[in-house]
Amino acid sequence: MVHNAKFSAGSLVFKFPVPEAIPISGADFVIVSKNDVAISNGIKPTIFSSTNPANSQNPAMRVQYLGHRDATACYAVEIAAGTALPADWEYSGVRELFGRIPEDELAIAALAVQIIDFDRTTQFCGFCGAKTRQLRTERAKFCSDCNQITYPRLSPAIIVLVEKEDQILLARSPGFPPGLHSVIAGFVEPGENLENAVQREVREEVGIAVKNIRYFGSEPWPFPHSLMIGFLADYAGGEIAIDKKEIVSAGWFSCDNLPQIPSSLSISRALIDGWMERRNLLSSKSGSL
Numbered sequence: 001m002v003h004n005a006k007f008s009a010g011s012l013v014f015k016f017p018v019p020e021a022i023p024i025s026g027a028d029f030v031i032v033s034k035n036d037v038a039i040s041n042g043i044k045p046t047i048f049s050s051t052n053p054a055n056s057q058n059p060a061m062r063v064q065y066l067g068h069r070d071a072t073a074c075y076a077v078e079i080a081a082g083t084a085l086p087a088d089w090e091y092s093g094v095r096e097l098f099g100r101i102p103e104d105e106l107a108i109a110a111l112a113v114q115i116i117d118f119d120r121t122t123q124f125c126g127f128c129g130a131k132t133r134q135l136r137t138e139r140a141k142f143c144s145d146c147n148q149i150t151y152p153r154l155s156p157a158i159i160v161l162v163e164k165e166d167q168i169l170l171a172r173s174p175g176f177p178p179g180l181h182s183v184i185a186g187f188v189e190p191g192e193n194l195e196n197a198v199q200r201e202v203r204e205e206v207g208i209a210v211k212n213i214r215y216f217g218s219e220p221w222p223f224p225h226s227l228m229i230g231f232l233a234d235y236a237g238g239e240i241a242i243d244k245k246e247i248v249s250a251g252w253f254s255c256d257n258l259p260q261i262p263s264s265l266s267i268s269r270a271l272i273d274g275w276m277e278r279r280n281l282l283s284s285k286s287g288s289l
């Protein structure tokens with residue numbers, strides 16, 4: 001099964017060197033303001049503006065080349081918060097764009113916010129404090145004082161569906177909306193491989209051991225810079241004992257007593273849906289014997 005990653009901007013091709021001059025038109029511009037993206041509310045809503053939204057009255061705070069969509073260059077342009085948008089345009093959070101625009105656009109919206117954040121947070125060298133400059137040969141900042149190159153930060157996190165016979169492990173984090181349960185997830189620590197991280201997170205959060213860890217799929221999660229790496233695992237032993245800081249409740253659930261689960265935007269839902277499909281297949285097979 002191939003996971004359909006909602007935030008994978010695979011349709012963009014990064015072409016080098018990045019053109020020095022930013023066009024006024026003839027490109028696709030994604031308008032960013034803080035962590036929001038502008039969307040037009042026409043018949044076919046889109047995040048792409050064919051003209052650069054910045055002008056002499058509203059200069060761009062920052063511009064980042066995102067890549068090419070076929071022959072068209074695509075840029076993220078940050079304008080000051082509160083800048084008026086053209087008629088029919090409005091600002092939206094990236095998650096709220098889900099279902100309103102095609103998924104490849106959704107991925108580019110998320111990338112735009114992430115790369116604008118990269119630009120915002122790498123204006124100065126983390127080693128010597130000098131001003132950095134954008135490289136045109138790769139997506140990176142360069143410090144000419146100490147030759148340090150700074151790349152966009154990525155924070156890998158594992159997410160794992162644990163199975164025990166016909167049940168799965170679901171848990172509630174304190175920040176979840178009431179009733180919502182999901183699979184176990186957590187950031188990878190320095191020195192760990194992904195399997196170590198799966199075993200540690202499950203042990204820390206719910207006190208059980210897992211085995212037979214299998215890769216499921218991955219998903220960029222640009223809020224602000226994670227990469228979720230999904231796994232399946234089997235229960236290996238122990239009783240559920242929750243870490244009360246990170247989890248408020250956890251339990252084993254079967255197909256017919258599932259609690260509220262995450263929306264189809266997330267890889268956690270894809271993990272749960274994949275498991276339900278396999279269960280249904282098994283039960284229809286055993287039913288026909």
Ligand SMILES: [Zn+2]
Nearest residue numbers: 125128143146
């Ligand atoms: Zn430096």
